[in-house]
Amino acid sequence: MKIVVLKFGGTSVGSIERIKNTAKIIISYLKQGYKVIVVSSAMSGETNKLVKLTKKISNNFAPSEYDSIVSTGEQVSCSLIAGRLIDKGFLSRSWLGWQIPILTKGSYSHSRILSVNKKKILQFLKQGGTPIITGFQGINAESRITTVGRGGSDASAIMMAKFFKAEKCIIYTDVDGVYTTDPNVAPKAKKIKKISYEEMLEMASLGSKVMMPHSIQDARLNRIDIEVRSSFKNLPGSLITKKKNISSNNIIRGVSFTKNDTKVTLVGVKDKPGVAASIFEPLFKNLINVDMVVQNISSNKRETDLTFTIKNDDLAKTEKLIKNNRKINFKKITIDEKVSKVSIVGVGMITTPGVTFRMFNALAKKNINILVISTSEIKISVLVDQKNLKKAVDVLHKEFKLDY
Amino acid sequence: MKIVVLKFGGTSVGSIERIKNTAKIIISYLKQGYKVIVVSSAMSGETNKLVKLTKKISNNFAPSEYDSIVSTGEQVSCSLIAGRLIDKGFLSRSWLGWQIPILTKGSYSHSRILSVNKKKILQFLKQGGTPIITGFQGINAESRITTVGRGGSDASAIMMAKFFKAEKCIIYTDVDGVYTTDPNVAPKAKKIKKISYEEMLEMASLGSKVMMPHSIQDARLNRIDIEVRSSFKNLPGSLITKKKNISSNNIIRGVSFTKNDTKVTLVGVKDKPGVAASIFEPLFKNLINVDMVVQNISSNKRETDLTFTIKNDDLAKTEKLIKNNRKINFKKITIDEKVSKVSIVGVGMITTPGVTFRMFNALAKKNINILVISTSEIKISVLVDQKNLKKAVDVLHKEFKLDY
Numbered sequence: 177m178k179i180v181v182l183k184f185g186g187t188s189v190g191s192i193e194r195i196k197n198t199a200k201i202i203i204s205y206l207k208q209g210y211k212v213i214v215v216s217s218a219m220s221g222e223t224n225k226l227v228k229l230t231k232k233i234s235n236n237f238a239p240s241e242y243d244s245i246v247s248t249g250e251q252v253s254c255s256l257i258a259g260r261l262i263d264k265g266f267l268s269r270s271w272l273g274w275q276i277p278i279l280t281k282g283s284y285s286h287s288r289i290l291s292v293n294k295k296k297i298l299q300f301l302k303q304g305g306t307p308i309i310t311g312f313q314g315i316n317a318e319s320r321i322t323t324v325g326r327g328g329s330d331a332s333a334i335m336m337a338k339f340f341k342a343e344k345c346i347i348y349t350d351v352d353g354v355y356t357t358d359p360n361v362a363p364k365a366k367k368i369k370k371i372s373y374e375e376m377l378e379m380a381s382l383g384s385k386v387m388m389p390h391s392i393q394d395a396r397l398n399r400i401d402i403e404v405r406s407s408f409k410n411l412p413g414s415l416i417t418k419k420k421n422i423s424s425n426n427i428i429r430g431v432s433f434t435k436n437d438t439k440v441t442l443v444g445v446k447d448k449p450g451v452a453a454s455i456f457e458p459l460f461k462n463l464i465n466v467d468m469v470v471q472n473i474s475s476n477k478r479e480t481d482l483t484f485t486i487k488n489d490d491l492a493k494t495e496k497l498i499k500n501n502r503k504i505n506f507k508k509i510t511i512d513e514k515v516s517k518v519s520i521v522g523v524g525m526i527t528t529p530g531v532t533f534r535m536f537n538a539l540a541k542k543n544i545n546i547l548v549i550s551t552s553e554i555k556i557s558v559l560v561d562q563k564n565l566k567k568a569v570d571v572l573h574k575e576f577k578l579d580y
Numbered sequence: 581m582k583i584v585v586l587k588f589g590g591t592s593v594g595s596i597e598r599i600k601n602t603a604k605i606i607i608s609y610l611k612q613g614y615k616v617i618v619v620s621s622a623m624s625g626e627t628n629k630l631v632k633l634t635k636k637i638s639n640n641f642a643p644s645e646y647d648s649i650v651s652t653g654e655q656v657s658c659s660l661i662a663g664r665l666i667d668k669g670f671l672s673r674s675w676l677g678w679q680i681p682i683l684t685k686g687s688y689s690h691s692r693i694l695s696v697n698k699k700k701i702l703q704f705l706k707q708g709g710t711p712i713i714t715g716f717q718g719i720n721a722e723s724r725i726t727t728v729g730r731g732g733s734d735a736s737a738i739m740m741a742k743f744f745k746a747e748k749c750i751i752y753t754d755v756d757g758v759y760t761t762d763p764n765v766a767p768k769a770k771k772i773k774k775i776s777y778e779e780m781l782e783m784a785s786l787g788s789k790v791m792m793p794h795s796i797q798d799a800r801l802n803r804i805d806i807e808v809r810s811s812f813k814n815l816p817g818s819l820i821t822k823k824k825n826i827s828s829n830n831i832i833r834g835v836s837f838t839k840n841d842t843k844v845t846l847v848g849v850k851d852k853p854g855v856a857a858s859i860f861e862p863l864f865k866n867l868i869n870v871d872m873v874v875q876n877i878s879s880n881k882r883e884t885d886l887t888f889t890i891k892n893d894d895l896a897k898t899e900k901l902i903k904n905n906r907k908i909n910f911k912k913i914t915i916d917e918k919v920s921k922v923s924i925v926g927v928g929m930i931t932t933p934g935v936t937f938r939m940f941n942a943l944a945k946k947n948i949n950i951l952v953i954s955t956s957e958i959k960i961s962v963l964v965d966q967k968n969l970k971k972a973v974d975v976l977h978k979e980f981k982l983d984y
Contacts, residue, residue: 192633192636192637195637196637226656229596229656229660230660230663232596233596233599233600233660233663233664233667234663234664234667236667237663237667238662238663238666238667240673241659241660241662241663241666241673241674242659242663244655244658244659244674244676245655245656245659245660245663247655248652248655248656251648251649251651251652251655252630252633252649252652254648255645255646255648255649256633256634256637256645256649258642258645259634259637259638259641259642259645259646259649260637260638262642262645263637263638263640263641263642269644269645270645270648272648272725274678275723275724319679320679321676
């Protein structure tokens with residue numbers, strides 16, 4: 177069987193008109209001779225509406241009941257798609273997580289898919305049917321509804337592609353692919369034809385909102401090619417695939433950035449072994465994501481300056497934790513909420529020397545001051561003043577030949 | 581175990597405030613030492629909203645998918661109730677039809693509850709838990725979601741009361757009981773303390789919208805006492821029970837009426853054996869509910885006049901079926917859409933002669949012309965001009981001593 181998994185995001189099923197369009201896309205694959213497995217999200221806005229209801233009851237709403245509530249969104253959208261296909265003369269039906277079943281492990285709202293029972297779905301495909309499977313949900317060992325926190329419906333689609341050995345896994349969404357950078361910031365941004373899982377992971381975790389990092393990681397671990405494309409425009413999308421499938425000459429695949437970072441500097445920290453651990457331990461325990469960290473050599477040898485970045489949202493909590501921390505001793509705390517992290521991402525840099533130099537040089541020529549630097553194998557990030565963000569993205573996009 | 585089944589209708593869970601109030605009512609029973617089984621409808625308006633979505637896809641939307649969609653309403657409301665109880669420190673959880681399971685038979689959207697697996701619920705009750713069970717839904721032999729057409733969530737509650745041998749089954753709704761007649765038409769209407777299943781059935785099928793006839797019939801067949809009361813006001817409700825539990829002296833329990841009837845008369849029908857069957861067969865086949873039927877003796881012995889009533893909504897279809905009916909022969913069809921059926925209902929009339937006379941006499945004194953008459957053991961109905969409706973209800977309410 178030539179199986180394709182098609183996943184539709186919330187905006188792709190956000191209205192009855194769009195659901196009809198989704199059915200049209202599904203039918204086009206059926207006409208090409210594919211067996212189609214559909215995975216759908218809830219109609220856009222529905223999940224938020226349901227979450228709001230639970231919040232009105234309690235901010236600590238029971239997670240088991242929360243999952244049962246939010247999972248209804250996919251139940252509705254999948255039945256609407258199936259209903260449309262049936263109305264158009266095709267054999268179709270919705271499959272809820274418990275009906276397959278899709279078994280999950282882990283806690284409510286943060287479950288991961290453990291296994292998918294293939295029997296009934298394969299039988300249905302053989303009969304010529306098109307199953308419409310609820311994304312985002314499964315059941316646990318107690319037969320209660322769970323939701324997949326990490327990656328949501330994308331994760332569901334990737335697992336379907338894995339278990340059913342699909343030839344393709346296509347994520348239909350409201351963007352038409354992965355871009356070299358955000359077209360809203362840099363109009364010269366280009367759609368990337370092929371990108372490796374690793375590059376996509378760096379792009380995703382740096383703010384490219386096409387797919388959640390956990391879903392990309394799932395795809396990478398299971399070696400599943402993912403095509404991201406628009407359900408609104410019939411255009412080729414971007415393929416997320418293995419490194420070896422990519423023959424492009426570009427050293428850098430894209431320029432990524434964040435907008436909501438805050439830089440925190442502790443000036444005059446008494447330097448002694450373990451001081452960094454003492455500072456960051458309470459932050460980690462409170463789930464505050466500390467990103468870039470730099471420790472400066474101070475003129476006074478017994479003291480040091482320590483700089484790190486966090487998300488803006490975590491600032492109040494971070495300040496409190498640091499000020500209440502009796503294990504550390506420092507002179508002053510300075511905070512800068514107007515910073516942005518700009519990164520260049522590309523597997524090509526591993527084998528190409530001088531990328532770092534070219535990046536710094538390009539920024540220097542435009543008088544952009546680098547506040548903090550951090551690097552990984554396929555990514556170099558710099559922290560800059562927010563006012564320099566657009567200029568930095570533009571110059572790097574040009575420097576690494578992404579403009580054309 | 582002292583079990584009580586509490587059923588909450590759509591308006592009783594129509595907002596977060598009302599769900600909180602519902603939790604308060606549940607807790608009051610727990611504090612009295614009851615084990616409580618809750619059955620809930622969807623939040624008011626939700627089911628209609630979902631039905632609308634399906635209609636936008638197709639007027640022939642696949643019933644299997646339709647049931648999967650509309651059943652989400654109860655899934656949400658039950659989890660919200662359970663979440664509220666948990667938040668208040670009580671052990672509670674929602675139970676979906678498939679989780680119990682509640683097995684149904686019959687076609688989608690018109691299923692009937694066949695059995696309820698008691699094991700898990702009993703275990704949960706013994707642990708001190710309060711199960712919140714989705715009304716209106718179950719699963720069929722193929723493990724697909726079905727909805728209970730006949731009586732909806734009330735039917736679910738009655739089945740729970742039956743299978744769990746509940747001491748009480750209380751229907752919480754937006755009216756505070758069953759009245760002798762509609763208080764909006766006759767301000768002298770009084771709440772009925774106790775009413776027999778049979779009387780309630782006649783009242784319900786005649787338009788008192790407290791409960792669906794099929795639910796009352798379910799309760800009657802299973803000898804389950806039902807209390808109908810308001811979830812908004814803490815007032816005693818009405819008890820629907822066995823005849824022998826009722827000691828009231830009233831001959832007549834209430835005055836019921838309809839507003840949307842149409843009278844159809846076929847004038848000069850060629851009278852021959854089987855003519856009535858020929859007229860009504862196509863109507864029955866098209867699910868048109870023919871109510872009162874009268875055949876007049878005509879002056880011409882070979883001809884007769886035939887009068888019957890239908891719902892206004894069925895008029896267009898009925899006219900077409902009659903005019904296209906080649907098996908019958910008549911001179912003229914007359915239609916009157918401005919008629920109402922007024923009925924007196926009471927088990928007492930079986931043993932009390934002269935009730936019919938008193939009814940006709942009371943109407944005659946007020947110059948109300950009777951168009952058609954139909955009687956059953958515990959009900960006498962007359963068709964009157966719609967303009968006489970209020971006058972007829974008032975005079976009958978007074979005549980049978982329901983005013984005080």
